[in-house]
Amino acid sequence: MDPRRVRAVARRIVLQFRRDRRSLGLLFIAPILVLTLVGQLWGSSTASKVRIIAVGDPPPELLDAFKGTDIDLTVADRDAALDSLKAGTADAIVEFQENSADVTVEGSDPTRTGTIVGQVQAALTHLILETPLASFVKVSYLYGGPQYTLLDYLAPVLIGFFAYFFIFLLSCVSFLRERTSGTLERLLASPLKRGELILGYLGGFGVFALLQALVILAWTVFVLKVQYRGNLATIFIVEATLVVGAVSLGLAISAFARNELQAVQFIPLVILPQAFLSGLLVPVDQLNDWLRPISRVLPLTYATEALRSVMVKGYPLTDPLILRDIAILAGFALVVAIAAVASIRREVA
Amino acid sequence: MRRLVAPLAVEARDIRKHFGSVTALDGLTLSVNVGEIYGLLGPNGSGKTTFIRVLAGLVRPDAGDITIFGRPPRDAVAGGGVGYMTQAAALYGELSVDENLRFFAALEGVGDVEARIADALGRVGLLERRRSVVNTLSGGMRTRVSLAATLLHGPKLLLLDEPTVGVDPAQRREFWEHFRALASSGVTILVSSHVMDEASRCDRLGLIRAGKVLAEGSARELVTRAGTSDLESAFLALSAAG
Numbered sequence: 001m002d003p004r005r006v007r008a009v010a011r012r013i014v015l016q017f018r019r020d021r022r023s024l025g026l027l028f029i030a031p032i033l034v035l036t037l038v039g040q041l042w043g044s045s046t047a048s049k050v051r052i053i054a055v056g057d058p059p060p061e062l063l064d065a066f067k068g069t070d071i072d073l074t075v076a077d078r079d080a081a082l083d084s085l086k087a088g089t090a091d092a093i094v095e096f097q098e099n100s101a102d103v104t105v106e107g108s109d110p111t112r113t114g115t116i117v118g119q120v121q122a123a124l125t126h127l128i129l130e131t132p133l134a135s136f137v138k139v140s141y142l143y144g145g146p147q148y149t150l151l152d153y154l155a156p157v158l159i160g161f162f163a164y165f166f167i168f169l170l171s172c173v174s175f176l177r178e179r180t181s182g183t184l185e186r187l188l189a190s191p192l193k194r195g196e197l198i199l200g201y202l203g204g205f206g207v208f209a210l211l212q213a214l215v216i217l218a219w220t221v222f223v224l225k226v227q228y229r230g231n232l233a234t235i236f237i238v239e240a241t242l243v244v245g246a247v248s249l250g251l252a253i254s255a256f257a258r259n260e261l262q263a264v265q266f267i268p269l270v271i272l273p274q275a276f277l278s279g280l281l282v283p284v285d286q287l288n289d290w291l292r293p294i295s296r297v298l299p300l301t302y303a304t305e306a307l308r309s310v311m312v313k314g315y316p317l318t319d320p321l322i323l324r325d326i327a328i329l330a331g332f333a334l335v336v337a338i339a340a341v342a343s344i345r346r347e348v349a
Numbered sequence: 350m351r352r353l354v355a356p357l358a359v360e361a362r363d364i365r366k367h368f369g370s371v372t373a374l375d376g377l378t379l380s381v382n383v384g385e386i387y388g389l390l391g392p393n394g395s396g397k398t399t400f401i402r403v404l405a406g407l408v409r410p411d412a413g414d415i416t417i418f419g420r421p422p423r424d425a426v427a428g429g430g431v432g433y434m435t436q437a438a439a440l441y442g443e444l445s446v447d448e449n450l451r452f453f454a455a456l457e458g459v460g461d462v463e464a465r466i467a468d469a470l471g472r473v474g475l476l477e478r479r480r481s482v483v484n485t486l487s488g489g490m491r492t493r494v495s496l497a498a499t500l501l502h503g504p505k506l507l508l509l510d511e512p513t514v515g516v517d518p519a520q521r522r523e524f525w526e527h528f529r530a531l532a533s534s535g536v537t538i539l540v541s542s543h544v545m546d547e548a549s550r551c552d553r554l555g556l557i558r559a560g561k562v563l564a565e566g567s568a569r570e571l572v573t574r575a576g577t578s579d580l581e582s583a584f585l586a587l588s589a590a591g
Contacts, residue, residue: 008455012441012448019443019482186439189405190456191427 001199005192009200013174014207027170027208031162031216038158039224043151050119053081056095061127071123091116094124143313148227155226156235156307157280163216163239164246164300165271167209171250172263175201179254184344194344198337202247209243229314235307237317241326242303245333252336255343274300279308299332356419358383358506358537359404364413366399366560373399374410375560381539381553383418386532388551389541390584396560397541398436401510404539405433417506425506429457432504436511438495442484446475446494449483450501457502469497472527488515496524500531507531509540513547525550545581556587563587 017024049072058075066073076084084090085106093104103120107113144152178184187197217236220226228235253270257263277291278284278300287295295301306325309315315322359381366374374396381387389397402408403415406423417425425431440449450466459465470476473493483491492515499507509528513521525547528538532552540551548554549568556563556571564571564587568580575583 002458004458005456008452012444012452015448016441016443182435182437182439183441185402185407186433186435187456189407189426189431189433190453191429191458192456 001193001196002191005196006199006203009192009197010203010207013201013204017174017204017208023170024208027166027212028215031166031212032219034162035158035216035219035224038154039151039226041151042154043149043224050092050116051090052092052094052120053084053090054094054096055081056097058094058096066123071119092120094120143229145227151224152227153308153312154280155220155224155228156311157278157304159213159216159220159235159239160242160300160303160307161275161278161280163209163213163243164274164303165267167205167212167243168246168250168253168271169264169267170208171201171205171247172254172257172266173250173260174205175251176254176257176260176263180259188344194341197344198248198251198341201251202244202337205247205250206244209247210240213239213243226311228311230310231316234310234315234317234322238303238306238310238322238326238329241329241333242299245299245329245336248333248336248340251340252343255340274298277301279304299329302328302332356416357381358385359387359415359417359539361400361403361415362413364400364403364410364415366403366408366410373560374403374413377413377557377560377562379555379562379565381537383537384532384535385552386528386538386540386550388548388554389539389557390543390545390548390554391541391557392543395557397557398510399560400557401433401508401539401541404506404508405431429502430505431508432499432502432506433508434495434499434510434512436514438488438491440483440491440494440498443482445480445482446470446486447479449494450498453498454501459502465501465503466497469500470494472500472530473497474523489517489520492516493520493524496527505536507536507538507540509538511541511543513542513544521547545579545584549580556584558588563590 049070051072051074052066053074053076055076055078074090078093078095081090081093082104085093085104088106091106091112095102095104101124103117105113105116139146141148178187188194213236217232217239221228221232249270253266254263257266273294275281277287277295278298279295284292284295284301284305302325306322306329309319309321309325317323357380359379361380362378364374364377366372377396377400379387389400391397399408403410404417404422406426415422418430420428420430422431426433441452444452447466450469451462454462454465466479467476470479473496475490475493475497478486478490483494486494492512496509496512499509507528513524516524528540529550532538540547542548551568553565553567554571555565564574566574571587572578572580572583575586577583577586
């Protein structure tokens with residue numbers, strides 16, 4: 001192992017990439033744009049009003065009870081109410097009987113249904129008890145808080161995912177270009193060793209991967225103003241370990257693609273399952289019995305766990321869980337880097 | 350008489366290589382003397398490139414013995430004794446000529462980089478394009494830069510895989526003048542081609558077909574042996590006989 005050759009490869013990649021303005025732009029601008037968009041989607045804490053139509057013979061005190069709540073109550077006849085529900089201009093119909101209230105919801109979006117039913121129940125309880133539910137059910141928060149938004153919860157995952165995704169794609173396509181353009185052949189017919197080449201790539205792309213991770217983190221925290229508890233440096237260390245693995249993975253996966261289109265086609269196979277199973281959409285604990293073990297071998301799962309623990313719960317770097325997750329991420333990076341070295345066969349027909 | 354003391358530049362005996370069901374080399378035997386220009390002449394798909402890649406340490410033969418100055422190919426390559434010029438110019442298009450050459454020089458551990466780059470670029474007549482980005486150069490210029498990259502570390506054996514493809518006739522003549530000058534300074538050159546007029550410039554030729562050497566000798570010897578008037582007819586006649 002000659003560090004001068006490793007340095008030469010790393011330096012060349014930095015030089016080459018600095019000239020490639022478009023890729024450079026994509027690397028830094030794309031995650032910022034997507035994060036900003038997601039921030040707008042998930043970042044507002046004021047949920048939209050629930051629109052309820054009361055039918056039958058609503059008690060007059062009902063209308064008063066709903067004033068000043070998140071519920072927008074109107075009165076209509078049954079057919080008009082059903083039409084509104086179908087047209088999507090109402091969220092629920094409440095029909096008052098003598099001792100009960102029948103609630104009809106649109107029901108196609110399970111998440112929204114849950115929210116609506118919860119709000120209607122709370123409002124009706126308020127009505128019956130003649131005092132707001134919140135006055136005797138007091139909620140206190142171990143983590144998060146009343147001002148805590150979906151974005152605050154998902155930001156740790158997004159930080160990891162975007163850094164991982166973009167740098168994977170970049171290193172995969174770059175190394176594929178080295179393989180297909182004939183330069184890899186030329187390099188292998190020089191004193192350069194395969195391990196030196198991979199280390200050089202890790203060094204060269206590592207620079208950009210870390211810069212990107214830094215930009216994503218800064219944007220999330222300072223511009224999108226995501227709430228976080230833990231230490232920023234700890235967040236960055238987790239992120240950095242993750243992206244080094246992403247560079248290695250890109251180098252290794254490039255062996256299975258013959259052209260750039262195929263490299264892009266690997267995204268649904270390599271990246272999307274990680275997004276689905278790492279806790280971005282569904283918490284890992286709530287996954288099926290047979291999906292959980294798969295999730296447990298994906299690096300993004302550990303990154304998500306660590307980033308969420310630091311950002312949401314304020315765990316320090318020295319926490320055993322954080323140290324374990326960083327160790328697993330580093331182990332993944334090492335194993336995949338070795339696989340990348342093995343994927344460079346001198347003998348290509 | 351073959352030299353028994355000094356090792357040959359290249360000595361290949363009964364080299365065989367299969368890629369799946371395709372036989373690329375089928376018992377190829379040849380030797381290249383130190384300081385000569387040896388031409389591998391044969392049609393496309395005859396095994397020229399595979400043999401050069403064996404010498405460059407990129408392909409391990411299934412059977413046979415092969416040495417470069419008495420050493421296994423990979424050792425000779427790792428030791429910096431071999432320069433390999435691929436068929437297509439292997440350069441980084443986004444980088445300048447100078448940056449490309451610096452990179453390859455670093456891989457070979459070349460000292461006094463400035464002087465070496467100036468020397469190599471001078472040899473291929475591209476000194477004034479040193480700062481140009483490779484993507485802005487013509488195909489022929491890229492080939493010349495590729496050759497310069499191969500010369501940086503002063504290899505004793507140059508492997509040139511169809512080096513003059515895409516090079517215009519005037520430049521082709523200059524290329525061969527470079528090759529001849531290098532050979533005079535003691536560099537051994539193994540060059541593949543399917544162009545007959547280039548073949549006649551080599552000291553010795555190996556006619557290759559279907560992974561085998563059909564005949565070996567100087568252009569004149571081959572023509573005499575085949576009893577034909579030119580090398581192309583000789584090649585066809587010897588192919589038919591083989």
